[in-house]
Amino acid sequence: MHPETPRLRLLHTSDWHLGRTLYGRKRYDEFEAFLSWLSATMEQNEVDALLLAGDVFDTGTPGNRAQELYYRFLCRTAASSCRHVVVIAGNHDSPSFLTAPGELLRSLNIHVIGGGASPEDEVLTLCDARGEPELIVCAVPCLRDRDIRSAEAGESVDDKERKLLEGIRAHYAAAGAEAERRRERLGASIPVVGMGHLFTAGGRTVDGDGVRELYVGSLAHVAAGVFPSCFDYLALGHLHVPQTVGGVETMRYSGSPLPLGFGEAGQRKGVCLIDFRGREACVRELETPTFRKLARVRGDRETIGRRLRELADANAPEGTPGCLLEVVYEGADPVGNLREELEELLAGSGVELLRIRNNRIMERVLERAGTEESLDDLDVFEVFERCLAAHEVSEELRPELVETYREAVLSLREDDVRAE
DSSP states (O other): OOTTSOEEEEEEEOOOOBTOOBTTBOOHHHHHHHHHHHHHHHHHTTOSEEEEESOOBSSSSOOHHHHHHHHHHHHHHHTSSOOEEEEEOOTTSOHHHHHTTHHHHHTTTEEEEOSSOOGGGGEEEEEOTTSOEEEEEEEOOOOOHHHHOOOOTTOOHHHHHHHHHHHHHHHHHHHHHHHHHHHHHHTSOOOEEEEEESEETTOOOOTTSSSGGGOOTTTTEEOGGGSOTTOSEEEEESOSSOEEETTEEEEEEOOOSSOOSGGGTTOOOEEEEEEEETTEEEEEEEEOOOSSOEEEEEESHHHHHHHHHHHHHTOOOTTSOOOEEEEEEOOSSOOTTHHHHHHHHHTTSOOEEEEEEEHHHHHHHHHHTTOOOOGGGOOHHHHHHHHHHHTTOOTTTHHHHHHHHHHHHHHHHHHHHHOO
16 A cells, blocks of 8 residues: 555444443543543544444433533534544434434534435545545444334244345345445545444453343354445444454444443453555554443452452552442351341452352242242243243144244334334
């Protein structure tokens, strides 16, 4: 590549979940610190376009503070050297809520794609400071079942999965074809970037992230081959663990920028910086600072006590947020006053104990029910399957019942994020 070829720099982020609480603990200070860091990072790195790949908010009806953080950040970005912002809706977002101020935001070169548009209308041509086209973005939002497939009486689980995957493939194919047509009309070798908010096959999740519980088996897990070959970079959201898709460096989940649950405690978090020279992309990961530490401590009484004393001794300096803590008790003996003991150990340290999971007590209850499993080991779908077994539902009926239950749960959650 010629050294004088103009450079285009993008920043890819996703899954902010503004407004999410952790066992009732509000985290607005952490969200605000992240957005301030992100603004400064974009300025320092002279970012030309920001790609936000869904789940801006944690619910479809975010509170005033969450909205204030979002719109204040957009205003700062519009006044910066960043020329474009592209936002797509995730499964936690209300498409209509996100797109409501669309006309106003477009005047600031902020493009929000919520849902319900044709694939062709999701394709954006973005221009440089001279007004020349420099980037084409296929901004595909979260594709919900009802938007891309029609249900038919008597169809099997395999039929539903096949139709869903075919709908996703067709949608991306149409968007990619429109991007190719635009690039050909322009007669310029400018990059095409795809966006999406979905679960790819082989994607890694962690417990408590609220992702994997929406799926049963392989349903809605799409293969890398679904995405058009014209994409020079693919910016994905939905999975909170930063990762590539199929080992391809230019197909990525940026992951959530903050640990959103104790399952993500200690996990590296960040954003992706993408440099284009022509259509060739070079990707770097930028790690986000730890604005407030999350810790999960598990073990017997002695192990937990020792670890808590270490945390208390190593707590954050005065004036900075302390650690948020989850304790998982796994000792052989039941302990009824565990919280009181641990609170006494942490007194004055600044470490905040948010949750205790006393597995021993739960295991004793389950032992009486004749099972060796812990309730914490089961998600809502596994509990449903245990109910089917307990009621001796035949094996022939179970797949359809499980799929119907999955669709009901997913539909309820989608209705909740769509609510105004």
